[in-house]
Amino acid sequence: MGNSTHQNTKYWLIPEFDNLELFRAKALRFSYARHSHPSYSIGIIEAGVGGNYYQGTTYLAPPKSVIFMNPEEAHTGYSAEELPLTYRMLYPSIDFIQQIAAEVQIDGFPYFRDAVVQNEVLSRSVFSLHAVLEYSQERLEQQSLLVEVLSAILLHHATLKTCSIRLNKEHQAVRLIKEYLPG
Template sequence: MQGVPQHFEHPQDRAQFRRPTHRPGVELYRAHIVRHAFEPHTHEAYGLGAIESGVERFRYRGSDHLAPSDSRVMMNPDVLHTGRAETEGGWRYRMAYIDVDVVEAFSGERGWWFRDAVHHDAARAHRVTLLLDALWRAEEPLAFDSLLLSLLDGFGDQVRHAPESRSAAAPRFTHVIEYLRANLARRITLEELAAVANLSPFHFLRAFRDHHDATPQQMLMALRLFEAKRLLADGIAPAQVAASVGLSDQAHLTRAFAQRYGVTPARYQRQVRR
């Protein structure tokens, strides 16, 4: 596609995804990122991984975090985050994105919540890296599921129970996010979102930004790209995906997808459907 890069600008930047065919709700990811800066995005799943080398800087839950080599990274579902290299040589890492219902089924527990996004423990981080590498290479479904249980066990020391209640704004904003998700292909106004939240428009805009550390537009784009990810994994053509999630055309999808996930839609589709 003319004018749209099919690769990262820096030749050392690499990102790969894999989805096991037998276990929906699990996505594996490995990357070495030197120059690319990830736009705010969400995986709508628990993000569990480890930094193999270098240092990552990312924004998550209103704060900047540094994740150095030999540290574990833990992200709760539905939280926007960014990512960029803090060291000249970038950072190399592996992640597993695991849906809430899969975590509950494997762990036998509900309401997992991680207070800390980064935990420094070289031995545990190294074990997580080995487990994620083994999961990537696993060919038998039983072997994969056994390794997945071990991976989840490896983060048990960081699990906290989800808080019983969040801020008073949370229930209103839950409805706003549901509204955004149901109207991805539409042009949505500030006034209609404020009406969903039962707030005046500019009060809503400030409160939403303060609660999510993102504007409503950033949240909408994150939800659009996450839905695009799901549709691509189902084999839908990128041009059709772009129209379905409210992006102007396939070129827009390609740019926005690469900014958030580090690969083009076509390459992501090939990786997860092999």
């Protein structure tokens, strides 16, 4: 992580949902260096403006925005403007997303088309899901809402793309560089 002032953050995971990772930050001023996640990244902005550099473009996400990032795609993250940022993130695994995709008859590798979506209804749905995953002890309630929200996201905001081929090419490039280097 780069520069940050953490006022209130929480990170946890839920093993029952393929180690679903969750993160919540309140009143945060931060700047994350370029990094990637092995999972999908789905988040909402509650207050402040989030910024990131992703896929060659700078994105700004005001309140009620929904953020989507695909696995292994490098990005930065920062609180834009002088206001502290409050946001929530979910990091579902590739396998978990593919299971949900199969349930709604999506075959292949789901790929998010847009990094930031302005959709107040979807933002409220993701917020409700995140809150249920944080506070409810009822696994059936958690699972039902998780499947419902992720299914809607996949049906309305994902397309199919052969990302795995691109990832394999990146890995092949690393292998070729290692073979070229002495030692």
